[in-house]
Amino acid sequence: MPEVVPKPIAALTVVEVDYGGRLALGPFDLALQPGEIVSLVGPSGCGKSTALRLLAGLEAPTRGAVRRTPGRGETAVVFQAPTLMPWASALANAALPLDLAGVSRAEARERAMAALERVGLGAAASLKPAQLSGGMAMRVSLARALVTHPRLLLLDEPFAALDEITRRRLADDVLALWAETKPAIVFVTHNVEEAVYMASRVVVMSPGPGRTAGETVVEDPLPRPERFRTSEAFRLAVEKVSADLDRAMNGGERAA
Amino acid sequence: MRRLSIFLAPLVLIAALILIWEIACRVLNVPIYLLPPPSAIGAALQANAPALLVSALNTLVMAIEALVAAAVLAIPLALASSLSPIVGRAISPIAVVLQVTPVVAIAPLVVIWAGLDHPERAITALAAIVAFFPIYSGAVTGLRSADPDLERLFDLYGATRRQRLIRLRIPAAAPFALEGIKVAAGLAVIGAVVAEFVAGSGGAQGLAWRILEAGNRLRTAEMFAALFVLGALGAGLNAAFQLGERALLKTWRGR
Numbered sequence: 406m407p408e409v410v411p412k413p414i415a416a417l418t419v420v421e422v423d424y425g426g427r428l429a430l431g432p433f434d435l436a437l438q439p440g441e442i443v444s445l446v447g448p449s450g451c452g453k454s455t456a457l458r459l460l461a462g463l464e465a466p467t468r469g470a471v472r473r474t475p476g477r478g479e480t481a482v483v484f485q486a487p488t489l490m491p492w493a494s495a496l497a498n499a500a501l502p503l504d505l506a507g508v509s510r511a512e513a514r515e516r517a518m519a520a521l522e523r524v525g526l527g528a529a530a531s532l533k534p535a536q537l538s539g540g541m542a543m544r545v546s547l548a549r550a551l552v553t554h555p556r557l558l559l560l561d562e563p564f565a566a567l568d569e570i571t572r573r574r575l576a577d578d579v580l581a582l583w584a585e586t587k588p589a590i591v592f593v594t595h596n597v598e599e600a601v602y603m604a605s606r607v608v609v610m611s612p613g614p615g616r617t618a619g620e621t622v623v624e625d626p627l628p629r630p631e632r633f634r635t636s637e638a639f640r641l642a643v644e645k646v647s648a649d650l651d652r653a654m655n656g657g658e659r660a661a
Numbered sequence: 662m663r664r665l666s667i668f669l670a671p672l673v674l675i676a677a678l679i680l681i682w683e684i685a686c687r688v689l690n691v692p693i694y695l696l697p698p699p700s701a702i703g704a705a706l707q708a709n710a711p712a713l714l715v716s717a718l719n720t721l722v723m724a725i726e727a728l729v730a731a732a733v734l735a736i737p738l739a740l741a742s743s744l745s746p747i748v749g750r751a752i753s754p755i756a757v758v759l760q761v762t763p764v765v766a767i768a769p770l771v772v773i774w775a776g777l778d779h780p781e782r783a784i785t786a787l788a789a790i791v792a793f794f795p796i797y798s799g800a801v802t803g804l805r806s807a808d809p810d811l812e813r814l815f816d817l818y819g820a821t822r823r824q825r826l827i828r829l830r831i832p833a834a835a836p837f838a839l840e841g842i843k844v845a846a847g848l849a850v851i852g853a854v855v856a857e858f859v860a861g862s863g864g865a866q867g868l869a870w871r872i873l874e875a876g877n878r879l880r881t882a883e884m885f886a887a888l889f890v891l892g893a894l895g896a897g898l899n900a901a902f903q904l905g906e907r908a909l910l911k912t913w914r915g916r
Contacts, residue, residue: 463813477819488810491914492832504828505818533915 413472414439414557414589415460420469421614422455428614430455431469435608435617439556440587442627444600444607446646448654452615453593457482457559460591475557478506481550481588485562487542489534489549495521496530499548506553520548523582540571544578551582558588564599576602580628597650601642602629609649619649697882705882706889713871713890720857720867721894723781724849727788731845735793736838739800743830744822749801760794764852768859780864784856791852792845799841803834835913843902850895868894 413436421431430452437443437460445453458464459471461482473480481502489498497504500517508516521530524544534542543563550558560579564572576599583590592603600607601623611618623642625633633639679699685691686698693701706713742749764787775783807829815825857869868891875883 458813461817463816480817482814482817484810486808486810488808488814490811490829490832492835494915501814501828502818505815505820505824535914535916 411438412474413437414474416472417456417459417466418470418472420456420459420466420471422452422459422464423467430459430613430615431466433469433610433616435460435591437557437589437591439589441606442583442590442592442604444592444594444604445610446594446597446600446607446650447610447615447618448612448650449595450613451610452613453595453610454561456610456615457561457591457593460557461559473557475555478502478553479555480557480559481553481555482559482561483543483546483550483563485565487534487539487546489542489545491534494531494533495526495537495545495548498534498545499552501549502553517548517552520552521545523551523585524548524578539567540575543567543575547575547579547582551586554586555588558583558590560590560592562593562595565594572599577628579603584628597643597646598634601639601646602634607642607646609646609653611653618653619646621645621649694879694881697885701882702885702889705880706886709871709883709886713868713887716866716868716871716887717890717894719781719865720850720853720869720891721898723785723865723867724788724846724853724898727785727853728792728842728846728849730785730789731792731849732796732842734789735797735841736800739797739804739834739838740826740831742801743804744826752797756794756797759790764791764855765859768856771856772860777862778864780857780860780862781867783860784853784865784867787856787859788849788852792849795844795848796838796841799844800834800838803837803841804830806837807833832913836910839906839909843899843906846902847895847899850891850898854891 416434416436418434419432421433422429433452433456435443435445435456445456447453455464459466460473461480462471462473463482465471489495490501493501496514496517499520500513503513503516504510518527518530521527524547526541526544526548529537529541529545534545537545543566546563563579564575567575579590580603590604592600594600594603601621605623605627607621607623608617609619609621610616621642623638625636625638683698683700686696691698697705738748738752742752767790768783768787771786772780772783775786811829812825815829820828853867854869857865857867858873861873863870863874868887871887872884872891875881875887
Protein backbone atom coordinates (compact mmCIF):
# COMPACT_ATOMS: atom_id res chain seq x y z
CA MET A 406 0.00 0.00 0.00
CA PRO A 407 2.72 2.59 0.72
CA GLU A 408 3.61 2.46 -3.02
CA VAL A 409 0.30 3.90 -4.20
CA VAL A 410 0.06 6.88 -1.85
CA PRO A 411 1.83 10.12 -2.83
CA LYS A 412 5.06 11.14 -1.12
CA PRO A 413 4.31 12.16 2.49
CA ILE A 414 5.24 15.63 3.66
CA ALA A 415 6.46 14.23 6.95
CA ALA A 416 6.72 10.72 8.25
CA LEU A 417 7.70 8.95 11.43
CA THR A 418 8.91 5.42 10.83
CA VAL A 419 9.12 3.05 13.82
CA VAL A 420 10.28 5.92 16.00
CA GLU A 421 10.95 5.41 19.68
CA VAL A 422 11.77 8.11 22.20
CA ASP A 423 13.29 7.43 25.61
CA TYR A 424 13.09 9.95 28.43
CA GLY A 425 15.53 9.20 31.21
CA GLY A 426 15.91 5.59 30.09
CA ARG A 427 12.14 5.01 30.01
CA LEU A 428 10.34 4.46 26.73
CA ALA A 429 7.90 7.38 26.32
CA LEU A 430 6.83 6.91 22.71
CA GLY A 431 6.76 4.10 20.25
CA PRO A 432 7.34 2.18 18.27
CA PHE A 433 5.14 4.62 16.39
CA ASP A 434 4.45 5.23 12.69
CA LEU A 435 2.72 8.18 11.12
CA ALA A 436 2.84 9.36 7.54
CA LEU A 437 1.28 12.68 6.69
CA GLN A 438 0.16 13.47 3.15
CA PRO A 439 0.27 17.03 1.83
CA GLY A 440 -2.91 18.88 2.70
CA GLU A 441 -4.13 16.16 5.03
CA ILE A 442 -5.49 16.80 8.53
CA VAL A 443 -4.73 14.12 11.09
CA SER A 444 -5.85 14.18 14.71
CA LEU A 445 -3.78 12.47 17.38
CA VAL A 446 -5.91 11.47 20.36
CA GLY A 447 -4.67 9.87 23.51
CA PRO A 448 -4.52 10.16 27.29
CA SER A 449 -2.11 12.60 28.94
CA GLY A 450 1.47 11.40 28.82
CA CYS A 451 0.99 9.11 25.80
CA GLY A 452 3.65 10.98 23.86
CA LYS A 453 1.35 13.00 21.57
CA SER A 454 3.33 16.15 22.10
CA THR A 455 6.58 14.23 21.69
CA ALA A 456 5.37 12.92 18.31
CA LEU A 457 4.56 16.50 17.37
CA ARG A 458 8.02 17.74 18.34
CA LEU A 459 9.54 14.95 16.21
CA LEU A 460 7.44 16.06 13.24
CA ALA A 461 8.50 19.66 13.85
CA GLY A 462 12.15 18.62 13.89
CA LEU A 463 12.51 20.11 17.38
CA GLU A 464 13.62 16.80 18.81
CA ALA A 465 15.33 13.70 17.44
CA PRO A 466 14.03 10.18 18.06
CA THR A 467 16.09 7.79 20.16
CA ARG A 468 15.51 5.12 17.50
CA GLY A 469 13.73 5.08 14.15
CA ALA A 470 13.57 7.63 11.38
CA VAL A 471 11.91 11.00 10.89
CA ARG A 472 11.53 12.25 7.33
CA ARG A 473 10.52 15.85 6.74
CA THR A 474 10.29 17.69 3.44
CA PRO A 475 9.31 21.22 4.63
CA GLY A 476 12.21 23.65 4.64
CA ARG A 477 12.98 26.35 7.18
CA GLY A 478 9.89 28.42 7.91
CA GLU A 479 7.57 25.90 6.27
CA THR A 480 6.70 24.22 9.55
CA ALA A 481 4.64 26.05 12.14
CA VAL A 482 3.64 25.01 15.65
CA VAL A 483 0.82 26.26 17.84
CA PHE A 484 1.20 25.26 21.47
CA GLN A 485 -1.38 24.68 24.17
CA ALA A 486 -0.73 28.16 25.55
CA PRO A 487 -0.63 31.10 23.14
CA THR A 488 3.13 31.40 23.83
CA LEU A 489 3.28 35.04 22.84
CA MET A 490 6.00 37.49 23.77
CA PRO A 491 4.32 39.54 26.55
CA TRP A 492 6.33 42.65 25.73
CA ALA A 493 5.39 42.72 22.05
CA SER A 494 2.18 43.80 20.30
CA ALA A 495 -0.04 41.29 18.52
CA LEU A 496 1.42 42.57 15.25
CA ALA A 497 5.02 42.14 16.39
CA ASN A 498 4.19 38.67 17.71
CA ALA A 499 2.62 37.64 14.42
CA ALA A 500 5.60 39.07 12.52
CA LEU A 501 8.16 37.11 14.57
CA PRO A 502 8.76 34.22 12.12
CA LEU A 503 9.35 36.71 9.30
CA ASP A 504 11.63 38.89 11.44
CA LEU A 505 13.70 35.84 12.36
CA ALA A 506 13.91 34.87 8.68
CA GLY A 507 15.37 38.28 7.86
CA VAL A 508 12.35 39.60 5.97
CA SER A 509 12.44 43.42 5.85
CA ARG A 510 10.61 45.13 8.68
CA ALA A 511 8.02 46.79 6.46
CA GLU A 512 7.19 43.62 4.58
CA ALA A 513 7.07 41.58 7.79
CA ARG A 514 4.62 44.08 9.32
CA GLU A 515 2.47 44.06 6.21
CA ARG A 516 2.27 40.27 6.01
CA ALA A 517 1.69 39.98 9.77
CA MET A 518 -1.16 42.47 9.46
CA ALA A 519 -2.67 40.35 6.69
CA ALA A 520 -2.33 37.24 8.87
CA LEU A 521 -4.02 39.02 11.79
CA GLU A 522 -6.85 40.07 9.50
CA ARG A 523 -7.26 36.48 8.36
CA VAL A 524 -7.86 35.39 11.94
CA GLY A 525 -10.18 38.35 12.51
CA LEU A 526 -7.86 40.40 14.69
CA GLY A 527 -6.96 43.27 12.39
CA ALA A 528 -8.32 45.76 14.91
CA ALA A 529 -6.25 44.35 17.79
CA ALA A 530 -2.86 44.60 16.06
CA SER A 531 -1.41 47.12 18.51
CA LEU A 532 -2.59 45.37 21.69
CA LYS A 533 -0.22 43.39 23.86
CA PRO A 534 -0.95 39.82 25.00
CA ALA A 535 -2.06 40.91 28.48
CA GLN A 536 -4.75 43.03 26.84
CA LEU A 537 -6.15 40.11 24.82
CA SER A 538 -8.68 37.49 25.89
CA GLY A 539 -7.61 33.83 25.85
CA GLY A 540 -9.34 33.22 22.53
CA MET A 541 -7.84 36.33 20.96
CA ALA A 542 -4.35 35.39 22.17
CA MET A 543 -4.79 31.96 20.59
CA ARG A 544 -5.79 33.63 17.34
CA VAL A 545 -2.62 35.73 17.41
CA SER A 546 -0.70 32.50 17.94
CA LEU A 547 -2.51 31.06 14.92
CA ALA A 548 -1.77 34.17 12.84
CA ARG A 549 1.91 33.83 13.75
CA ALA A 550 1.83 30.19 12.62
CA LEU A 551 0.12 31.07 9.32
CA VAL A 552 2.23 34.12 8.49
CA THR A 553 4.89 32.05 6.71
CA HIS A 554 2.25 30.06 4.74
CA PRO A 555 3.53 26.81 6.23
CA ARG A 556 3.16 23.48 4.44
CA LEU A 557 3.05 21.67 7.75
CA LEU A 558 1.04 23.02 10.67
CA LEU A 559 1.33 21.31 14.03
CA LEU A 560 -1.32 22.12 16.62
CA ASP A 561 -0.58 20.90 20.15
CA GLU A 562 -3.90 21.00 22.04
CA PRO A 563 -4.38 24.59 20.93
CA PHE A 564 -7.89 24.94 22.36
CA ALA A 565 -7.34 23.13 25.65
CA ALA A 566 -7.39 26.29 27.76
CA LEU A 567 -10.46 27.83 26.09
CA ASP A 568 -14.14 27.61 26.85
CA GLU A 569 -16.42 25.42 24.75
CA ILE A 570 -18.00 28.22 22.70
CA THR A 571 -14.63 29.77 21.85
CA ARG A 572 -13.06 26.45 20.95
CA ARG A 573 -15.91 25.53 18.59
CA ARG A 574 -15.63 28.86 16.83
CA LEU A 575 -11.86 28.52 16.60
CA ALA A 576 -12.18 24.96 15.26
CA ASP A 577 -14.31 26.24 12.36
CA ASP A 578 -11.91 29.12 11.79
CA VAL A 579 -8.90 26.80 11.66
CA LEU A 580 -10.68 24.63 9.09
CA ALA A 581 -11.63 27.69 7.02
CA LEU A 582 -8.03 28.89 7.13
CA TRP A 583 -6.84 25.43 6.17
CA ALA A 584 -9.10 25.51 3.11
CA GLU A 585 -7.29 28.62 1.83
CA THR A 586 -3.76 27.19 1.59
CA LYS A 587 -4.24 23.50 2.45
CA PRO A 588 -1.27 22.90 4.74
CA ALA A 589 -0.92 19.43 6.20
CA ILE A 590 -2.13 19.64 9.80
CA VAL A 591 -1.48 17.45 12.80
CA PHE A 592 -3.94 18.24 15.53
CA VAL A 593 -3.14 16.87 18.97
CA THR A 594 -6.01 16.70 21.44
CA HIS A 595 -7.47 14.58 24.20
CA ASN A 596 -10.99 15.49 23.18
CA VAL A 597 -12.59 12.82 20.98
CA GLU A 598 -15.34 15.03 19.50
CA GLU A 599 -12.83 17.73 18.64
CA ALA A 600 -10.51 15.16 17.04
CA VAL A 601 -13.29 13.86 14.79
CA TYR A 602 -14.51 17.33 13.95
CA MET A 603 -11.11 18.60 12.89
CA ALA A 604 -9.59 15.78 10.90
CA SER A 605 -10.07 13.43 7.97
CA ARG A 606 -8.11 10.81 9.90
CA VAL A 607 -8.06 10.22 13.66
CA VAL A 608 -5.19 8.24 15.15
CA VAL A 609 -5.75 6.97 18.69
CA MET A 610 -2.67 6.47 20.83
CA SER A 611 -2.27 4.11 23.77
CA PRO A 612 -0.99 5.34 27.14
CA GLY A 613 2.81 5.63 27.55
CA PRO A 614 4.70 4.40 25.69
CA GLY A 615 2.43 5.80 22.99
CA ARG A 616 1.60 3.48 20.13
CA THR A 617 -1.12 3.47 17.50
CA ALA A 618 -4.18 1.87 19.04
CA GLY A 619 -6.63 2.54 16.23
CA GLU A 620 -7.29 4.69 13.25
CA THR A 621 -10.58 6.13 12.01
CA VAL A 622 -11.18 7.77 8.66
CA VAL A 623 -13.79 10.54 8.69
CA GLU A 624 -15.10 10.73 5.11
CA ASP A 625 -17.17 13.92 5.33
CA PRO A 626 -15.96 17.11 3.64
CA LEU A 627 -13.67 19.61 5.32
CA PRO A 628 -14.37 22.32 6.40
CA ARG A 629 -17.34 20.74 8.13
CA PRO A 630 -20.84 21.48 6.86
CA GLU A 631 -23.25 23.12 9.26
CA ARG A 632 -24.86 20.76 11.76
CA PHE A 633 -22.06 18.25 11.25
CA ARG A 634 -21.82 17.85 15.03
CA THR A 635 -25.37 16.44 15.11
CA SER A 636 -24.97 14.20 12.05
CA GLU A 637 -24.99 10.41 12.05
CA ALA A 638 -21.54 10.24 10.44
CA PHE A 639 -20.09 12.40 13.25
CA ARG A 640 -21.73 10.24 15.92
CA LEU A 641 -20.47 6.99 14.38
CA ALA A 642 -16.94 8.31 14.02
CA VAL A 643 -16.94 9.56 17.63
CA GLU A 644 -18.18 6.16 18.82
CA LYS A 645 -15.51 4.34 16.85
CA VAL A 646 -12.74 6.62 18.20
CA SER A 647 -14.11 6.31 21.74
CA ALA A 648 -14.12 2.52 21.45
CA ASP A 649 -10.50 2.62 20.21
CA LEU A 650 -9.58 4.86 23.11
CA ASP A 651 -11.31 2.61 25.66
CA ARG A 652 -9.53 -0.42 24.25
CA ALA A 653 -6.22 1.44 24.33
CA MET A 654 -6.70 2.42 27.97
CA ASN A 655 -7.77 -1.05 29.16
CA GLY A 656 -5.14 -2.80 27.03
CA GLY A 657 -2.56 -0.53 28.53
CA GLU A 658 -3.65 -1.45 32.06
CA ARG A 659 -3.61 -5.17 31.31
CA ALA A 660 -0.15 -4.96 29.82
CA ALA A 661 1.18 -3.06 32.84
CA MET B 662 -13.85 54.42 52.70
CA ARG B 663 -11.85 51.24 52.94
CA ARG B 664 -9.10 52.70 50.79
CA LEU B 665 -8.99 55.76 52.98
CA SER B 666 -8.63 53.70 56.14
CA ILE B 667 -5.87 51.62 54.53
CA PHE B 668 -4.09 54.84 53.69
CA LEU B 669 -4.63 56.39 57.12
CA ALA B 670 -3.90 53.35 59.30
CA PRO B 671 -0.08 53.65 59.31
CA LEU B 672 -0.26 57.44 59.79
CA VAL B 673 -2.55 57.06 62.78
CA LEU B 674 -0.27 54.46 64.35
CA ILE B 675 2.79 56.65 63.85
CA ALA B 676 1.04 59.67 65.31
CA ALA B 677 -0.09 57.64 68.31
CA LEU B 678 3.42 56.28 68.93
CA ILE B 679 4.92 59.77 68.70
CA LEU B 680 2.33 61.09 71.13
CA ILE B 681 3.01 58.29 73.63
CA TRP B 682 6.74 58.90 73.24
CA GLU B 683 6.35 62.64 73.89
CA ILE B 684 4.14 62.13 76.94
CA ALA B 685 6.35 59.37 78.35
CA CYS B 686 9.48 61.53 78.05
CA ARG B 687 7.83 64.38 79.90
CA VAL B 688 6.09 62.37 82.56
CA LEU B 689 9.05 60.09 83.31
CA ASN B 690 11.59 62.93 83.04
CA VAL B 691 13.86 60.97 80.73
CA PRO B 692 17.27 62.70 80.36
CA ILE B 693 17.47 64.35 76.94
CA TYR B 694 20.80 62.69 76.03
CA LEU B 695 19.20 59.26 76.60
CA LEU B 696 15.93 59.71 74.77
CA PRO B 697 14.92 63.15 73.52
CA PRO B 698 11.17 63.75 73.08
CA PRO B 699 9.85 64.09 69.50
CA SER B 700 9.48 67.86 70.00
CA ALA B 701 13.24 68.17 70.68
CA ILE B 702 14.00 66.04 67.62
CA GLY B 703 11.73 68.29 65.56
CA ALA B 704 13.60 71.33 66.81
CA ALA B 705 16.96 69.70 66.02
CA LEU B 706 15.68 68.82 62.57
CA GLN B 707 14.71 72.40 61.96
CA ALA B 708 17.93 73.87 63.33
CA ASN B 709 20.16 71.54 61.32
CA ALA B 710 18.04 71.36 58.19
CA PRO B 711 20.58 72.91 55.76
CA ALA B 712 23.46 70.70 56.94
CA LEU B 713 21.26 67.61 57.03
CA LEU B 714 19.99 68.24 53.51
CA VAL B 715 23.52 68.64 52.17
CA SER B 716 24.53 65.41 53.91
CA ALA B 717 21.48 63.59 52.59
CA LEU B 718 22.30 64.79 49.10
CA ASN B 719 25.90 63.58 49.49
CA THR B 720 24.73 60.16 50.62
CA LEU B 721 22.18 60.03 47.81
CA VAL B 722 24.74 60.97 45.18
CA MET B 723 27.18 58.33 46.44
CA ALA B 724 24.41 55.71 46.47
CA ILE B 725 23.23 56.57 42.96
CA GLU B 726 26.79 56.58 41.62
CA ALA B 727 27.29 53.19 43.22
CA LEU B 728 24.03 51.93 41.72
CA VAL B 729 25.02 53.06 38.23
CA ALA B 730 28.48 51.54 38.60
CA ALA B 731 26.98 48.27 39.82
CA ALA B 732 24.48 48.14 36.94
CA VAL B 733 27.14 49.00 34.36
CA LEU B 734 29.21 46.13 35.69
CA ALA B 735 26.49 43.59 36.50
CA ILE B 736 24.38 43.72 33.35
CA PRO B 737 27.14 43.06 30.79
CA LEU B 738 28.48 40.30 33.03
CA ALA B 739 25.00 38.76 33.23
CA LEU B 740 24.75 38.93 29.43
CA ALA B 741 28.16 37.32 29.09
CA SER B 742 27.24 34.51 31.44
CA SER B 743 23.99 33.99 29.57
CA LEU B 744 25.88 33.66 26.27
CA SER B 745 28.52 31.36 27.67
CA PRO B 746 27.82 28.93 30.51
CA ILE B 747 31.58 28.82 31.19
CA VAL B 748 31.63 32.55 31.91
CA GLY B 749 28.62 32.12 34.18
CA ARG B 750 30.35 29.32 36.04
CA ALA B 751 33.47 31.44 36.39
CA ILE B 752 31.65 34.52 37.73
CA SER B 753 29.16 32.93 40.07
CA PRO B 754 31.47 31.88 42.97
CA ILE B 755 33.11 35.31 43.02
CA ALA B 756 29.73 37.01 42.98
CA VAL B 757 28.53 34.82 45.83
CA VAL B 758 31.65 35.47 47.93
CA LEU B 759 31.24 39.21 47.37
CA GLN B 760 27.63 38.94 48.41
CA VAL B 761 28.15 36.96 51.60
CA THR B 762 31.15 38.97 52.82
CA PRO B 763 29.88 41.79 55.06
CA VAL B 764 30.63 45.20 53.59
CA VAL B 765 31.91 46.29 57.01
CA ALA B 766 34.67 43.69 56.75
CA ILE B 767 35.90 44.83 53.33
CA ALA B 768 35.51 48.51 54.08
CA PRO B 769 38.85 49.20 55.87
CA LEU B 770 40.73 47.67 52.96
CA VAL B 771 38.87 49.70 50.36
CA VAL B 772 39.36 52.86 52.45
CA ILE B 773 43.12 52.29 52.37
CA TRP B 774 43.07 51.68 48.62
CA ALA B 775 40.97 54.73 47.90
CA GLY B 776 43.34 56.87 49.93
CA LEU B 777 42.45 58.60 53.15
CA ASP B 778 41.86 61.84 51.26
CA HIS B 779 39.04 60.34 49.19
CA PRO B 780 36.66 58.56 51.54
CA GLU B 781 33.80 59.25 49.10
CA ARG B 782 35.47 57.03 46.50
CA ALA B 783 35.75 54.20 48.98
CA ILE B 784 32.13 54.67 50.05
CA THR B 785 30.89 54.62 46.45
CA ALA B 786 32.95 51.54 45.66
CA LEU B 787 31.66 49.69 48.74
CA ALA B 788 28.06 50.61 48.04
CA ALA B 789 28.57 49.40 44.46
CA ILE B 790 29.81 46.05 45.74
CA VAL B 791 26.64 45.70 47.81
CA ALA B 792 24.42 46.76 44.91
CA PHE B 793 26.10 44.46 42.39
CA PHE B 794 24.64 41.14 43.42
CA PRO B 795 20.89 41.78 43.21
CA ILE B 796 21.28 43.32 39.76
CA TYR B 797 23.51 40.52 38.53
CA SER B 798 21.40 37.69 39.87
CA GLY B 799 18.17 39.37 38.75
CA ALA B 800 19.51 39.79 35.23
CA VAL B 801 20.88 36.23 35.09
CA THR B 802 17.58 34.81 36.31
CA GLY B 803 15.67 36.99 33.87
CA LEU B 804 17.81 35.97 30.93
CA ARG B 805 16.90 32.37 31.68
CA SER B 806 13.23 33.11 32.28
CA ALA B 807 11.93 33.03 28.71
CA ASP B 808 9.03 30.65 28.08
CA PRO B 809 10.55 27.29 26.96
CA ASP B 810 7.93 27.02 24.22
CA LEU B 811 9.01 30.43 22.92
CA GLU B 812 12.58 29.14 22.93
CA ARG B 813 11.33 26.16 20.89
CA LEU B 814 9.65 28.52 18.47
CA PHE B 815 12.95 30.35 18.03
CA ASP B 816 14.56 26.95 17.33
CA LEU B 817 11.84 26.13 14.83
CA TYR B 818 12.39 29.30 12.86
CA GLY B 819 16.16 28.88 12.98
CA ALA B 820 16.91 31.98 15.08
CA THR B 821 20.56 32.93 15.45
CA ARG B 822 22.11 33.37 18.91
CA ARG B 823 22.05 37.12 18.41
CA GLN B 824 18.35 37.11 17.49
CA ARG B 825 17.55 34.91 20.44
CA LEU B 826 19.41 37.24 22.80
CA ILE B 827 17.99 40.50 21.47
CA ARG B 828 14.47 39.43 20.61
CA LEU B 829 13.79 36.93 23.38
CA ARG B 830 16.16 36.80 26.33
CA ILE B 831 16.80 40.51 26.91
CA PRO B 832 13.15 41.58 26.76
CA ALA B 833 12.20 38.62 28.94
CA ALA B 834 14.86 39.65 31.46
CA ALA B 835 13.73 43.27 31.71
CA PRO B 836 11.26 42.87 34.63
CA PHE B 837 13.77 40.79 36.59
CA ALA B 838 16.56 43.31 36.02
CA LEU B 839 14.24 46.14 37.08
CA GLU B 840 13.38 44.33 40.29
CA GLY B 841 17.08 43.73 40.91
CA ILE B 842 17.86 47.41 40.38
CA LYS B 843 15.10 48.42 42.79
CA VAL B 844 16.44 46.13 45.51
CA ALA B 845 19.99 47.30 44.75
CA ALA B 846 18.97 50.95 45.16
CA GLY B 847 17.91 50.32 48.75
CA LEU B 848 21.05 48.32 49.42
CA ALA B 849 23.24 51.03 47.89
CA VAL B 850 21.99 53.55 50.46
CA ILE B 851 22.62 51.09 53.27
CA GLY B 852 26.04 50.33 51.81
CA ALA B 853 26.90 54.01 51.54
CA VAL B 854 25.96 54.63 55.17
CA VAL B 855 27.74 51.58 56.56
CA ALA B 856 30.85 52.35 54.53
CA GLU B 857 30.91 55.92 55.79
CA PHE B 858 30.71 54.68 59.37
CA VAL B 859 33.69 52.44 58.78
CA ALA B 860 35.63 55.13 56.94
CA GLY B 861 35.08 57.14 60.12
CA SER B 862 36.05 60.37 58.42
CA GLY B 863 34.06 63.52 57.74
CA GLY B 864 35.56 63.81 54.29
CA ALA B 865 32.47 62.53 52.52
CA GLN B 866 30.02 64.59 54.60
CA GLY B 867 27.26 62.01 54.32
CA LEU B 868 24.44 61.26 56.73
CA ALA B 869 26.45 58.63 58.58
CA TRP B 870 28.96 61.32 59.49
CA ARG B 871 26.16 63.49 60.93
CA ILE B 872 25.06 60.58 63.11
CA LEU B 873 28.63 59.82 64.24
CA GLU B 874 29.38 63.45 64.97
CA ALA B 875 26.21 64.06 66.92
CA GLY B 876 26.75 60.80 68.81
CA ASN B 877 30.28 61.77 69.81
CA ARG B 878 28.93 64.97 71.27
CA LEU B 879 26.05 63.19 72.95
CA ARG B 880 23.55 65.31 70.98
CA THR B 881 20.98 62.58 70.84
CA ALA B 882 18.24 64.73 69.32
CA GLU B 883 20.53 65.52 66.38
CA MET B 884 21.26 61.82 65.97
CA PHE B 885 17.56 61.16 65.75
CA ALA B 886 17.14 64.01 63.30
CA ALA B 887 19.82 62.54 61.04
CA LEU B 888 18.25 59.09 61.40
CA PHE B 889 14.92 60.55 60.44
CA VAL B 890 16.39 62.11 57.30
CA LEU B 891 18.11 58.81 56.47
CA GLY B 892 14.85 56.91 56.85
CA ALA B 893 13.05 59.44 54.69
CA LEU B 894 15.79 59.22 52.07
CA GLY B 895 15.59 55.43 51.94
CA ALA B 896 11.81 55.39 51.81
CA GLY B 897 11.71 58.12 49.19
CA LEU B 898 14.24 56.36 47.00
CA ASN B 899 12.35 53.10 47.36
CA ALA B 900 9.07 54.79 46.44
CA ALA B 901 10.65 56.47 43.42
CA PHE B 902 12.05 53.18 42.12
CA GLN B 903 8.77 51.43 42.86
CA LEU B 904 6.90 53.99 40.77
CA GLY B 905 9.50 53.81 38.02
CA GLU B 906 9.35 50.03 37.99
CA ARG B 907 5.58 50.04 37.84
CA ALA B 908 5.53 52.52 34.96
CA LEU B 909 8.13 50.58 32.99
CA LEU B 910 6.35 47.27 33.59
CA LYS B 911 3.16 48.86 32.40
CA THR B 912 4.71 49.77 29.07
CA TRP B 913 6.42 46.36 28.95
CA ARG B 914 3.24 44.34 29.17
CA GLY B 915 0.81 47.00 28.05
CA ARG B 916 -1.33 46.93 31.16
